Amino acid sequence: xxxxxxxIRSFGEHAVLVEWxxxxxxxxxxxxxxxxxxxxxxxxxxEEWEMVPAYNSLTLxxxxxxxxxxxxxxxxxxxxxxRETVKKRDVFLWRLPVCYDSDFAIxxxxxxxxxxxxxxNVIALxxxxxxxxxxxxxxxxxxxxxxxxxxxxVPRRSEPRQKVDKGSVGLAGKQTGIYPQESPGGWNIIGNCxxxxxxxxxxxxxxxxxxxxxxxxxxTRAEYDLHxxxxxxxxxxxxxxxxxx
Amino acid sequence: MLKVLKxxxxxxxxxxxxxxxxxxxVPVSGIMDLxxxxxxxxxxxxxxxxxxxxxxxxxxxxxxxxxxxxxxxxAEFSVTLNNEPLSNNKVHKVKAxxxxxxxxxxxxxxxxxxxxxxxxxxxxLGSRSQYFPITKKxxxxxxTELPYEECLDFEPKISELKSNSFLDxxxxxxxxxxxxxxxxxxxxxxxxxxxxxxxKEYNRMGYQFNEKIKEHDWSMLTSATxxxxxxxxxxxxxxxxxxxxxxxxxxxxxxxxxxxxxSILAQKKFGDAISFKLG
Numbered sequence: 001x002x003x004x005x006x007x008i009r010s011f012g013e014h015a016v017l018v019e020w021x022x023x024x025x026x027x028x029x030x031x032x033x034x035x036x037x038x039x040x041x042x043x044x045x046x047e048e049w050e051m052v053p054a055y056n057s058l059t060l061x062x063x064x065x066x067x068x069x070x071x072x073x074x075x076x077x078x079x080x081x082x083r084e085t086v087k088k089r090d091v092f093l094w095r096l097p098v099c100y101d102s103d104f105a106i107x108x109x110x111x112x113x114x115x116x117x118x119x120x121n122v123i124a125l126x127x128x129x130x131x132x133x134x135x136x137x138x139x140x141x142x143x144x145x146x147x148x149x150x151x152x153x154v155p156r157r158s159e160p161r162q163k164v165d166k167g168s169v170g171l172a173g174k175q176t177g178i179y180p181q182e183s184p185g186g187w188n189i190i191g192n193c194x195x196x197x198x199x200x201x202x203x204x205x206x207x208x209x210x211x212x213x214x215x216x217x218x219x220t221r222a223e224y225d226l227h228x229x230x231x232x233x234x235x236x237x238x239x240x241x242x243x244x245x
Numbered sequence: 246m247l248k249v250l251k252x253x254x255x256x257x258x259x260x261x262x263x264x265x266x267x268x269x270x271v272p273v274s275g276i277m278d279l280x281x282x283x284x285x286x287x288x289x290x291x292x293x294x295x296x297x298x299x300x301x302x303x304x305x306x307x308x309x310x311x312x313x314x315x316x317x318x319x320a321e322f323s324v325t326l327n328n329e330p331l332s333n334n335k336v337h338k339v340k341a342x343x344x345x346x347x348x349x350x351x352x353x354x355x356x357x358x359x360x361x362x363x364x365x366x367x368x369x370l371g372s373r374s375q376y377f378p379i380t381k382k383x384x385x386x387x388x389t390e391l392p393y394e395e396c397l398d399f400e401p402k403i404s405e406l407k408s409n410s411f412l413d414x415x416x417x418x419x420x421x422x423x424x425x426x427x428x429x430x431x432x433x434x435x436x437x438x439x440x441x442x443x444x445k446e447y448n449r450m451g452y453q454f455n456e457k458i459k460e461h462d463w464s465m466l467t468s469a470t471x472x473x474x475x476x477x478x479x480x481x482x483x484x485x486x487x488x489x490x491x492x493x494x495x496x497x498x499x500x501x502x503x504x505x506x507x508s509i510l511a512q513k514k515f516g517d518a519i520s521f522k523l524g
Contacts, residue, residue, distance in 0.1 A: 009423060012501030015471060017423050022466065050267045052469035054493050059469035063264060065504075135467055137493025140270045140379060144467055144493075180270075181378050198269070200369055200379045206269040 001084055004031055008073045013065045016072065020056040024146055026132060031083075032058050033211040038083040043075075053210045054135030054144070093130065093213040095239040096178075097194050098169050099224040100126075104192035111154050111171060111188050122190060123218055125152050126169075131176065131214045141180035141198025141206045145214060148176050160186035167192045169216070194219065194227035195236050207238060246310045246390035247364075253305035253347060256385045257449075258364055260296040263372035263379070267492045273472060274374035275488050277355055277449065277511035278319050279504070281410045285316040285359035288336050288406060289399075295363025296373040298385075300356040302514065304347020305385075307358075309339045311395035314361040319410060320353030320512060335405040353412040353512040361396040376489055410512070415440075417506035418524045422475060424465065424497035432459050436499070440520040441483065443513050449489040452510060457481035463497055470494040473502030475521075485510060 004020050011017040018035070020028045032053050039060070040046060050061045066072060100108065100123045112119045129152075131145035138144075148171075156172040161184065164170070168179045170187025179185060180198045193216075198206045208214070219227070230236035249256070262275025276282045276299060286295050298305075304322050317324060317333045324331045325346050331337055339345070339360075347356070366373050369380050377383030385391070428436065435458040446453040460481040469492060470476070476484045476496035485502065486494070487510070500521060502510065513519060 010420070011423055011498075012420055012471065012473060013503055015469075017469070019423075024466065046265065050265060052268050052492060054468050055466035057466070057468045059471075061267065061469075061471065135493055136268060137270045137467065137469075138491050140266075140272075142270050205266065205271075205370060210268065 001031060001034065003081070004028065006080060008076055010066070010069045010073075011059065014063070015059055015061045016066065016069070016076070018058045018060065018076065022056055024055060024134065028056055029053075029132065029134060029211055032056075033089055035080060035083045037089045038086045039079065041086045043079055052137075054137065089209075089211070091211055091213070091243045093215060093241040093243055094208055095215050095217055095241070096197075097219040097223065097227060098127075098191040098216045099194060099219050099221060100191040101221045101224070103221070104165075104168070105190045107157070107188040108190040111190060114154050115151065117151065122152065125149050126176070126190065127216050127218055129215070133208055133210050133212045133214060136206065136208070136210055139180050139183060140200075141196075141208075143177055143197070143208060143214065145176050146174075148174055152176070154188055156186040157188060160184055164189065165192065167194065167196070169193055192224070194224045195231050195238065201234075213243065246392055247360075248308040248310060249305055249385055249387060249389045249391065250308055250344070251306040252385055252387045252389070253300055254303040255301040256305050257299050257375040257383070258296050258366050258385070258391070259299045259374045260363075260372055261294045262488065263370055263374055263376070266370055267469075270492050271370065271379060272376060272450075272489045272492060274372065274376045274449075276357070277488055278357070278410070278508045280508050281318040281408075282357050282359065284334065284406050284409050285318040285357060286363075288316045288334070288401060288403060289314060289359055289361050290401065291359065291361065291363050295359065296366060297360075297364070298358040298391075300347065300358060302350055302354060304350075304356060306347065307345045309343045309345070310341060311393070312338075312340050313393060313396045314399050314401070315339055315345070316359045318357045318359065320356040320412070321351040322356055323348040323351060334408050336401045353410065354514040355511055360393055361399055362394045365392040365394060411505065411509045412512050414509045415517075415519050416522050417509060417519050418503045419475065419500040419506060419521050420503065421523070422498035422500045423468070424463070424477075425499050427461070427463050427497055428499060429459070432461075435459060437521055437523070440518045442518045443515050445515055447513075447515065449487055451487050451490050452485045452513070454483050458483070461497070465495060465497060467493050467495045468498075470498060471501070473504075473507045474498050475500035475502065487511070
């Protein structure tokens with residue numbers, strides 16, 4: 001792995017921000033995840049520290065106040081050089097079911113028209129792409145996905161909706177994503193994911209980690225209804241594929 | 246049980262917060278004015294993380310079904326226990342059948358009610374702090390029953406503490422945020438010379454302000470935010486994220502509030518003025 005030029009800065013009384021070059025780049029993301037795994041395993045007690053990775057940054061948040069910031073910064077620099085002494089984290093490709101039925105896909109015809117392609121093309125492009133999870137934030141379980149094909153780039157709606165349903169799958173600019181809960185939103189809705197990405201009742205409330213991959217696959221309305229029931233009683237099995245590093 | 250006869254404007258159960266899930270987008274939540282509650286729990290000899298009621302602007306009316314000991318802290322309300330006035334930062338004995346009524350808000354914005362042993366509500370992802378949809382309910386409604394353990398006899402080592410609230414303070418001590426260096430001279434001057442008044446948009450997620458500073462067109466990749474992060478929107482509006490604030494954001498993080506400044510801001514309401522000071 002190549003060594004990036006990382007910058008380390010204090011961020012308030014409780015946190016340190018580590019930044020990589022300002023780019024959306026899979027190799028950078030991988031390096032961030034590697035450093036995070038190393039710190040978690042060897043250096044920072046998870047009872048005391050939280051680590052939030054996103055795009056080109058890793059924020060280390062201490063429950064307590066960081067007293068000796070200069071000393072900590074020096075240690076981080078040394079630790080970065082050691083990051084490859086821990087095993088790479090397993091990366092998974094999660095296959096998520098989406099119903100593109102017109103009941104849910106309230107903007108899909110409009111999107112197809114704007115893009116000058118058919119509704120079938122929109123679905124085919126959306127389901128053939130493999131997306132990278134660059135961050136999780138904004139709402140519990142909301143994934144920032146990278147890797148949208150240029151052909152699907154469509155501006156966000158000029159008027160945001162007051163209410164977008166839970167599970168709605170949207171397109172906006174270079175982004176696609178799933179609304180993990182009902183919320184206001186301005187994305188173009190092209191379908192609905194039948195299974196909850198985030199569920200506080202599960203032992204692991206959000207199975208996806210930053211750095212994982214996502215692929216959507218189309219399901220019928222009947223399959224959607226079945227998944228909903230399976231999800232509610234907690235027997236839905238998520239499809240995942242372990243990716244070779 | 247503690248029976249909620251009237252709920253007040255926005256009453257929630259809070260402890261110190263939900264740690265360990267920010268990388269999954271879960272806000273840390275927890276008590277907005279933490280220092281005052283720490284004192285209340287010390288008086289009751291509770292564990293530090295004992296859950297309390299956070300009371301906002303208009304307080305509740307509560308019926309105690311079991312005996313216990315309580316301490317109120319934070320914002321000052323006119324409060325009565327069976328029509329007898331009660332004061333903050335002092336241990337009070339409560340008998341089964343007693344009614345605690347919150348009246349007029351006198352000073353500050355958020356009050357706290359701590360009781361012996363803390364509230365025994367369900368722990369979700371390591372915390373009792375209410376935040377929808379992590380907890381099934383985001384706030385407490387009328388007729389809710391809140392569990393706590395009976396305590397008939399308690400001899401507090403200390404029965405009263407001097408108030409440690411910052412209700413009169415208006416200066417928020419800050420450190421430089423990650424994008425501080427983007428600010429130009431005019432923005433710096435506006436930020437540190439002007440004062441800012443709380444706009445209508447303020448809650449446990451964040452505070453907005455009526456006054457703007459110069460706009461900008463910087464763009465940045467989404468990155469982590471925390472309670473106390475001061476974001477600058479392209480139109481020059483300031484947003485200070487609070488305990489239920491989102492865990493990541495795409496607006497430049499120009500300042501970061503110190504812990505004490507979060508407590509000070511937590512007691513401000515619409516129209517109140519604050520200013521920033523680097524330190």
